[in-house]
Amino acid sequence: MKDPIVHSESPVLLVGGGETHPNALISALSAFSPVIAADGGADAILQCGHVPDAVIGDLDSLSAEARAAIPGPAIHRIAEQDSTDFDKCLRNIVAPLVVAHGFLGRRLDHQLAAMSVLVRRPDRRCLLVGAQDVVALAPPRLRLDLPQNSRLSLFPLAQVAGRSAGLRWPIDGLTFHPDGVIGTSNAVTGPVSLEFEKPGMIVILPIAAEPVFRTALLTAPATWPARA
Template identity: 55%
Template sequence: MIVHSSAPMALIGGAPVACAALDEVLSLSQDVVAADGGAATAAARGLALSAVIGDLDSITEDARAAYDDILHHVAEQDSTDFEKCLVRMDAPLIIGAGFSGGRLDHQLAVCNGLVRHPSRRCILIGEEDIVFLAPPALALDLEAGTRVSLFPMGAVEGRSEGLNWPIGGLVLTPDGQIGTSNFATGPVQLSVTAPKLLVILPSAYLRAAASLLMTAPARWP
């Protein structure tokens, strides 16, 4: 571990990030870490960082100079910069911005990283959505009509209450039945059999999701 905190940490990636989204992430976090090229976004905002972690092939010279004393070079190429950060941050929750809106392959790799490291509780925010790995059980107080997309990254089953199209009795798979564009009929309860299901909600629910993941008693090993 490189950084430790008993409070949520912010993680900034190298993709474009809206100021309002970043401000929301920072307001929920105590420490801030940048993933490689995300240091440029931090430097432009004059942010104090706890660490810059990655293979450092994307960091700008200005950002390198600004954070020279907290650069952590991880040379291996078997993981993304997002994963390099995720496994070296010890916090009850990691809230990331700057990981969507750029290259599609990068976005897919980030989704893969959420599933590959299920013990890390992490929410990522984009321009319109948040995404996080569903814990074994969750309960969200959603308004009726709220979009709830469930995307499987592997075979997974589950049960739901409060969704217009329940998932009970279904086997969700990335190459078969998926669960996008569902919607809430009121508060939603969800339980799943494996750490394979991504939950995608409107970005307005960032705080609610952060509170849920911080307090949900069940977690993946």
Template identity: 50%
Template sequence: MNPPIVSSSCPITLIGGVNPASATLSEVLSIASLVVAADGGADHALAAGVSLEAVIGDMDSISKAAQDAFKDVFHPITEQDSTDFDKALRHIDAPLVLGVGFSGARLDHELGSMTVLVRHPERRCILIGEDTIVLLCPPQITLDLPMESAVSLFPMAEVGCESDGLRWPTGGLRFAPDRQIGTLNKVDGTVTLRPDAPKMLLILPRSALGVTVQAMLQDDVRWPARAR
């Protein structure tokens, strides 16, 4: 287990290297006012006038202006075997992390971020894009979403997922990225999901952010850390 650099009993906003839209950042800050930057995310915080609890990363993407502004909260991690998102997430201890600035640019970076969610299942995190949100589905989650809303399940490895409230039930299915996936499902009632392993990504419309945050904070049952 990595010792935390930042610990909080409240949700934390984590800003990545892709410049988030101002409306997105404002919405997320209204939910989680404590902010950490992953490397170059510090430049976006500086431009938005946001104070930081910490800057975590290998510091190869941050400007001199941001280095000077946040030098008192710098936490360099120089190893090159993980992304800055990985470095930051594994050193934050909070009930929930809301990540902005990790999607909308390079696809390989987005895919890398999805992998980090699975690599650290004990760190509950929602990544927020302009159109969708994505999270590692916890052991159980119940969501009151508008009827017909899109619900996509994408397995990162073999995993089962019992469900209620979906138009196409998932019970009894074995999902895997090279076989069965669960994208483009629809809400048909109160949705409850119960994956049997920390391997299932849940992708929802951006409008579902508030409901999802509330559901995650109400039920803090979480996956254990992976054995290293």
């Protein structure tokens, strides 16, 4: 297997070229290191006064100004066009968690593509952060301590079943599928416990839950194996 481009013992920040929110991004840039750009996400990082530690992608949206401002060895071009820049980044980052800004919002097709990558790379834990929501692939077991009545949505990107505690509408005994049963707009009634039999379930929480979600992903006791 090819060595990863980025290997970190701590969570990393990944910034894409989609919609980002300056205050949230500035806060994230101060909180995480290393900082990785997915292609044109480098421009957003530079506009916040930081230089990315690495840029990964096909480089079709990296501006000339950004290219000039970033040391050459930090720029990693992956020319193939069979995967998105987000996929190129995620498969080349080994870290306990990738916190990703700039992949939710603005274009629905880009959001759907990013969520597809989460399912395709179940061994890489990643939290997508947007203006209104935070999104991640559910690990085998997830514990969340959220306020009563918090919104918790589950959306399957494959056929998957699981168990729950702490939800107004339990999921036990249900088989979820994108064109069948889904679990959007559930609500928290107490400490949440989720278990799933295989990867495929996307968990969507309000942006206010981002710190809790991030901690829960970092401390979840098991992970999915990489897909062949």
